[in-house]
Amino acid sequence: MRHLVFEGAGRLAYREASPPTLESPEAALVRALAVARCDLDAALVHGRAPFRSRVLHGLRARWPAPFRSLPFGPPFPFGHECVAEVIAVGASVRGCAPGDKVVVPFQISCGDCDACRRGVTASCTAVPHGASFGLGRGAWGGVLADVVRVPFADAMLLAAPDVSPLELASAGDNVADGHRTVAPFLAKRPGAPVLVVGGEAASVGLYAVLCALALGSTRVDYLDHDRARLALAERLGARAIDDRYRKRDGAYPITVDASAEPDGLAAAVLSAEPGGDVTSVGIYFARRTPFPLLPAFFNGVHFHTSRVCSRAELPAVLALIADGRLRPSRVTTLTARFDEAPEAFLHHGPKVVLTRA
Ligand SMILES: [Zn+2]
Numbered sequence: 001m002r003h004l005v006f007e008g009a010g011r012l013a014y015r016e017a018s019p020p021t022l023e024s025p026e027a028a029l030v031r032a033l034a035v036a037r038c039d040l041d042a043a044l045v046h047g048r049a050p051f052r053s054r055v056l057h058g059l060r061a062r063w064p065a066p067f068r069s070l071p072f073g074p075p076f077p078f079g080h081e082c083v084a085e086v087i088a089v090g091a092s093v094r095g096c097a098p099g100d101k102v103v104v105p106f107q108i109s110c111g112d113c114d115a116c117r118r119g120v121t122a123s124c125t126a127v128p129h130g131a132s133f134g135l136g137r138g139a140w141g142g143v144l145a146d147v148v149r150v151p152f153a154d155a156m157l158l159a160a161p162d163v164s165p166l167e168l169a170s171a172g173d174n175v176a177d178g179h180r181t182v183a184p185f186l187a188k189r190p191g192a193p194v195l196v197v198g199g200e201a202a203s204v205g206l207y208a209v210l211c212a213l214a215l216g217s218t219r220v221d222y223l224d225h226d227r228a229r230l231a232l233a234e235r236l237g238a239r240a241i242d243d244r245y246r247k248r249d250g251a252y253p254i255t256v257d258a259s260a261e262p263d264g265l266a267a268a269v270l271s272a273e274p275g276g277d278v279t280s281v282g283i284y285f286a287r288r289t290p291f292p293l294l295p296a297f298f299n300g301v302h303f304h305t306s307r308v309c310s311r312a313e314l315p316a317v318l319a320l321i322a323d324g325r326l327r328p329s330r331v332t333t334l335t336a337r338f339d340e341a342p343e344a345f346l347h348h349g350p351k352v353v354l355t356r357a
């Protein structure tokens with residue numbers, strides 16, 4: 001079969017590989033219908049995310065022994081956000097059948113370990129830490145492939161709502177990531193104003209804008225210094241603030257740091273009101289990152305940071321998409337075909353979505 005391989009910054013190519021097989025009764029084989037470029041993919045292809053980071057390699061040391069020899073770093077199969085069609089299922093799979101359309105969370109989770117049962121599906125203990133499709137950690141392959149093996153089909157796959165695949169391509173990662181930055185806090189404080197600090201996690205910040213508005217926030221402010229993202233945020237319904245990352249006047253019950261820049265992180269922390277909730281989704285590839293801890297302490301802000309737990313977040317995300325309140329395609333800046341992936345993934349806008357047809 002053919003699959004897309006990341007060979008280093010700026011270098012993507014389709015290569016031949018042997019197709020995966022079911023291997024276990026809990027697995028399914030799927031074929032992507034639409035694939036989205038994750039914000040982390042964009043950082044990788046543009047050479048802004050390091051693979052030789054000591055922190056990342058430190059994580060690998062925590063993998064269970066049988067997994068430590070798995071490949072880590074380029075070259076590796078690429079692409080991890082998709083909506084797909086089931087082509088085969090193992091003997092014990094009950095939740096889907098060949099022909100079904102499914103949303104695929106990008107992280108591998110078993111559904112049965114203690115972490116999965118607590119909803120911390122990003123840290124499933126049945127697989128290596130960080131196990132996911134298309135990120136060079138382990139042998140799960142990328143989703144821009146003719147066949148993708150999903151090891152725990154019943155635990156992972158969700159029935160796709162009856163909408164265009166273009167609305168669902170990013171649901172299993174970046175849309176879910178944007179959703180978790182605002183959904184729990186708007187449930188606690190209905191209608192609360194939100195500040196999103198945009199940047200490197202470009203589509204996650206913009207999905208946070210969409211989710212906040214869909215969930216009833218009365219005002220979403222979007223702070224960034226990138227003109228194109230600001231204009232897009234405004235079209236989505238946010239109030240665009242064109243500025244470097246500085247503390248905003250006033251105080252927000254909910255703030256989001258999607259900048260991956262220390263100044264953006266500080267702006268999100270310092271702009272939260274006492275008791276407010278701050279979520280940082282940007283990845284800081286450093287051992288230490290400056291953090292305004294003293295003002296955060298005196299102000300009493302709640303700071304949240306983690307990788308998204310995509311499987312746990314997806315039911316709420318898909319419900320919003322199914323009833324038309326959330327239309328992730330409004331963030332898409334380039335649509336192309338799977339064949340065009342090596343060039344399309346170099347696009348500089350926030351979101352690329354590829355389709356098979
Ligand atoms: Zn991702």
Ligand SMILES: [Zn+2]
Nearest residue numbers: 110113116124
């Ligand atoms: Zn698990």
